[in-house]
Amino acid sequence: MMLTPSHLLLWPFTIALFCLALGRRPFLQRAVSLAGSLVALIAAVLVFWRVDDGAFLIEQMGSWPAPFGISLVIDRLSAVMLVITGFVSLVVNLFCQSPEQRRTQGRDFHALFHLLLAGVTGAFMTGDFFNLFVFFEILLLSSFVLMIQERRPEQFDGTVKYVLLNLVASMAFLVGLGLIYNGIGTLNMADVGRLLRSSNWSLSTSAGFFALFFAFAAKAGMFPLYFWLPASYPRSPIATTSLFAALLTKVGVYALLRLNAVAGPALPPLYLKVLIGLSLLTMLLGVLGAASQQEIRRILSFHIISQIGYITLGLGYMTELALAATVFYLIHHIVVKANLFLVAGLLDRIWGTTQLARIGESLKLSPILGLAFLIPAMSLAGVPPLSGFWAKMAVLQATLEAQDFLSLGVALFVGLFTMYSMIKIWLEAFWKDHPNPAPTGQLLRPMSTSEKWWMGGAIALFCAWTLAMGLGVGPAMEFARRTGRDLMQGDRYIENVLQAREAR
Amino acid sequence: MNIPGTPLGFVFAMTVGFLFASGLWLMLRRNRVKLVVGFGLLGHAVNLLVFSSGGLVPTNAPLIASGAETLAAHTADPLPQALVLTAIVIGFGAQVFLLVLLRAATLATAGSAGDPDDGSPE
Numbered sequence: 067m068m069l070t071p072s073h074l075l076l077w078p079f080t081i082a083l084f085c086l087a088l089g090r091r092p093f094l095q096r097a098v099s100l101a102g103s104l105v106a107l108i109a110a111v112l113v114f115w116r117v118d119d120g121a122f123l124i125e126q127m128g129s130w131p132a133p134f135g136i137s138l139v140i141d142r143l144s145a146v147m148l149v150i151t152g153f154v155s156l157v158v159n160l161f162c163q164s165p166e167q168r169r170t171q172g173r174d175f176h177a178l179f180h181l182l183l184a185g186v187t188g189a190f191m192t193g194d195f196f197n198l199f200v201f202f203e204i205l206l207l208s209s210f211v212l213m214i215q216e217r218r219p220e221q222f223d224g225t226v227k228y229v230l231l232n233l234v235a236s237m238a239f240l241v242g243l244g245l246i247y248n249g250i251g252t253l254n255m256a257d258v259g260r261l262l263r264s265s266n267w268s269l270s271t272s273a274g275f276f277a278l279f280f281a282f283a284a285k286a287g288m289f290p291l292y293f294w295l296p297a298s299y300p301r302s303p304i305a306t307t308s309l310f311a312a313l314l315t316k317v318g319v320y321a322l323l324r325l326n327a328v329a330g331p332a333l334p335p336l337y338l339k340v341l342i343g344l345s346l347l348t349m350l351l352g353v354l355g356a357a358s359q360q361e362i363r364r365i366l367s368f369h370i371i372s373q374i375g376y377i378t379l380g381l382g383y384m385t386e387l388a389l390a391a392t393v394f395y396l397i398h399h400i401v402v403k404a405n406l407f408l409v410a411g412l413l414d415r416i417w418g419t420t421q422l423a424r425i426g427e428s429l430k431l432s433p434i435l436g437l438a439f440l441i442p443a444m445s446l447a448g449v450p451p452l453s454g455f456w457a458k459m460a461v462l463q464a465t466l467e468a469q470d471f472l473s474l475g476v477a478l479f480v481g482l483f484t485m486y487s488m489i490k491i492w493l494e495a496f497w498k499d500h501p502n503p504a505p506t507g508q509l510l511r512p513m514s515t516s517e518k519w520w521m522g523g524a525i526a527l528f529c530a531w532t533l534a535m536g537l538g539v540g541p542a543m544e545f546a547r548r549t550g551r552d553l554m555q556g557d558r559y560i561e562n563v564l565q566a567r568e569a570r
Numbered sequence: 571m572n573i574p575g576t577p578l579g580f581v582f583a584m585t586v587g588f589l590f591a592s593g594l595w596l597m598l599r600r601n602r603v604k605l606v607v608g609f610g611l612l613g614h615a616v617n618l619l620v621f622s623s624g625g626l627v628p629t630n631a632p633l634i635a636s637g638a639e640t641l642a643a644h645t646a647d648p649l650p651q652a653l654v655l656t657a658i659v660i661g662f663g664a665q666v667f668l669l670v671l672l673r674a675a676t677l678a679t680a681g682s683a684g685d686p687d688d689g690s691p692e
Contacts, residue, residue: 196653223675237612240657243653244623
């Protein structure tokens with residue numbers, strides 16, 4: 067039997083149902099959840115291999131031909147996003163298996179975890195803007211509940227901000243859909259692309275396009291709508307934060323990428339200039355916000371924002387090189403960020419806090435832990451030969467190609483400040499003496515061997531990905547180039563989707 | 571997209587605009603009840619807007635008459651109606667969740683002085 071997109075989509079829903087049903091049998095529930103993540107990753111890799119030769123995997127729901135029914139489309143970009151989603155879900159799931167994490171998880175944690183993944187998976191493969199809205203809502207509602215799983219009072223404040231901003235962004239999304247439908251009479255991505263390219267934009271279409279941009283940018287955490295992110299992420303349970311940091315803002319970025327790719331040459335030049343300007347502001351304000359923070363998770367949350375700026379910068383140039391840089395940066399960043407949050411969770415487990423002033427000497431405690439922090443941290447800052455260096459270099463190349471020296475300067479400056487933040491965490495958490503000298507080299511609460519293996523194993527897998535992407539940059543960058551070329555040739559996507567009568 | 575000689579489109583647009591304005595106004599108040607009411611109004615505004623995207627003209631139901639091969643002229647566009655139905659259901663779910671969340675937040679933070687380490691000096 068051949069794998070089709072709907073199999074990949076139904077799988078996490080099925081696992082979520084099983085996890086819900088097994089609420090009273092925690093061991094079985096965790097086993098099903100872990101197996102579900104593993105199978106999802108394998109399926110995504112299989113699909114990736116089939117798509118990487120340039121084919122499209124297209125399925126028309128209910129066999130309605132393209133502009134009438136809902137299409138599920140997997141091209142190179144979707145496939146690589148699915149692989150990375152599967153990988154992150156598997157590794158975070160491993161982290162969640164540690165006894166300490168289990169203690170704080172609610173009974174329906176794993177069900178919500180897979181529902182969230184179902185939403186993310188659907189968002190990455192749908193070929194219809196309204197369907198994208200539905201998957202956004204699925205992943206948002208599961209993320210809302212995951213965020214307040216522990217029900218600690220201080221979590222509610224940030225969650226309310228997060229929920230409200232995201233609901234308002236969803237409203238803007240709907241407004242955009244209504245206006246675009248009014249303007250061109252279709253919501254199928256390929257058909258929208260065809261009509262945007264071939265016709266003049268009416269007022270309704272332009273307003274709808276802007277509303278969609280607003281919605282996606284807010285969900286991606288771009289300037290000026292990023293305040294919800296540092297308010298909510300640092301308070302959530304750490305495994306949840308790690309998953310959110312990896313995937314949720316990136317779904318917004320993916321939607322922007324898709325929107326740009328289908329509209330292609332029809333994009334208004336002013337819009338591209340605005341996109342570049344907002345990206346630069348996002349980068350700058352994120353990194354400056356991080357510099358003023360004294361708590362690891364807050365620092366990392368601000369760095370999500372600043373890195374989003376790097377990712378969206380490539381979208382503003384709309385050249386093959388720039389889009390390749392965006393794709394490469396996306397793949398690199400998802401893993402690095404999730405990893406840093408897991409390391410922060412481990413530090414929290416060891417010291418009971420992640421306030422920089424109250425911890426220290428982690429290096430003396432465990433040199434391996436120091437290495438586990440250094441790899442993603444230096445990758446984030448862009449030190450060769452780790453993946454972040456190549457990602458930054460690709461973005462810088464794109465700015466050079468566009469002769470945009472302002473963006474080049476800002477990107478370099480922000481890179482320097484990222485380094486500053488990472489060194490700050492290193493010095494405070496790993497290097498300096500512990501402020502409370504009594505328990506030198508002693509854990510607050512001893513960690514069992516199994517706990518060390520689950521948590522350490524998860525972090526090691528993420529580190530391995532970062533190293534592999536850094537050392538094997540040749541094939542990785544080649545793939546990003548191919549994807550960038552795909553995205554520039556939106557015509558091929560449009561033709562393939564509109565011609566496909568049935569999934570094969 | 572308007573019936574010549576009737577102000578339906580104008581009235582519709584004014585209604586949507588008014589709902590948007592009052593919804594946003596209520597959401598910007600510092601009061602959780604008004605926040606939820608405002609969110610509800612905003613939802614109505616958006617739903618009406620999506621509904622109107624198929625055009626506001628008196629038409630027949632989009633059913634193919636028996637014996638005919640295609641739709642007759644002047645039939646309604648069924649898609650915005652399907653979209654708005656989905657949007658209403660999702661919006662309703664989101665609003666219920668918002669209510670529960672705000673209630674839990676009010677109960678949990680009653681008596682506390684707000685965010686302990688919100689970046690402000692302790």
